Amino acid sequence: MEALIKAAQGDRERYGGTLYELLYNLYNLTAATERWRRKDYKAAGEHVAQVVESDSIGTCASLDSFPLVEEWESGKIDFETYASRLADLLQGKGIATAGQYKRVMLAARTFGKEWDGSAPKAQQALAARAAIEGAAWCTVATRTIREAATGRPLTVPLKDYAGIIQGIVGRL
Structure with missing residues (x-):
């Protein structure tokens, strides 16, 4: 991380976006785990939704x-579409795991956006944990997906x- 910060100071054009995305994801995943530990499962899910949305935007x-x-941000299409x-775009680039990425991303985001506060607390805890782990998987998977789809090496190994x-x- 320290190497990335130094690189970003020297070449903001090349590394600035990567550093921002990394810090954004670190903040939101950390906040989600802290909310989970405090039993604020709905808030944990909201942070998860921010991670998967941000990563999908970065991938696009x-x-x-x-x-x-x-199209999505303007409301012309919903998040599932x-x-x-x-996923179709990624499959067209030869990414065999595009469907899996889409399914995990949708599941994680859905927990954050359509929270069932009436569910038993044990169920909410498991849902929030699954969403956090799903978002973590998505944020790691999107790195290899982007590298494979673009042919450009990752700026953060x-x-x-x-x-x-x-x-x-x-920490969960």
Whole structure:
């Protein structure tokens, strides 16, 4: 992480977006785990939704497919349609795991956006935990997906990124 911060100071154009995305995901996953530990499961889910939405936007941007994001953000399509189109785009780039990525992303986001506060607390705890772990998987998986789809190497090595994310999720 320290190396990325130094690199971003020297070349903000190349590393600034990556650093922002990393910090955004670290903040939201950490906040989600803290909310989970405090039994505020709905808030944990809200942070999870922010992670998967942000990562999907970053994936679209890396594929030069920002018009898809604009369709969703403007309300022309819902998130499920957006996720399906993103998966189709990824499959067209040869990403065999695109369908799996879409399903996990939708499940994690749905817990955050359509929270069932009337469910028993034990069920809410499991739902929030599953959502956090799903978002963690998505944020790591999207790195390899982007690299494979674009042919551009990752600015943060996957081993380092995954290690940071696993450290956060390990606190559950």
